[in-house]
Amino acid sequence: MFYRRTSSCNNEYVGETSHNLQSRIDKHLDTSKLSEPARHLYSHSEHFFIWKSIVSIQSWTLRRIVEALLIAKLRPNLNKQVKAFALSLFPKGIT
DSSP states (O other), X not given: OEEEEEETTSOEEEEEOSSOHHHHHHHHHOTXXXXXXXXXXXXXXXXXXXXXXXXXXXXHHHHHHHHHHHHHHHOOTTSOOOOXXXXXXXXXXXX
């Protein structure tokens, strides 16, 4: 399952999980953890997140690919991805 979180100060995070969404939310809300959303909440205790489920995909590989594409497209500022590379399926052309 993919999810998107927007904080009350408009910071965003995109993630994926194969687990129950509520258990993943609970992990992100645990400020003793090192996730970026947890760090944000620890630094700004008055903030809160609005959670939105995007889509559910069972395949781990496909989830990782879709997550990378969503992060590259949406550019959520709480994800730790520093830069994205252009995807080139056929860099030398098709023969």
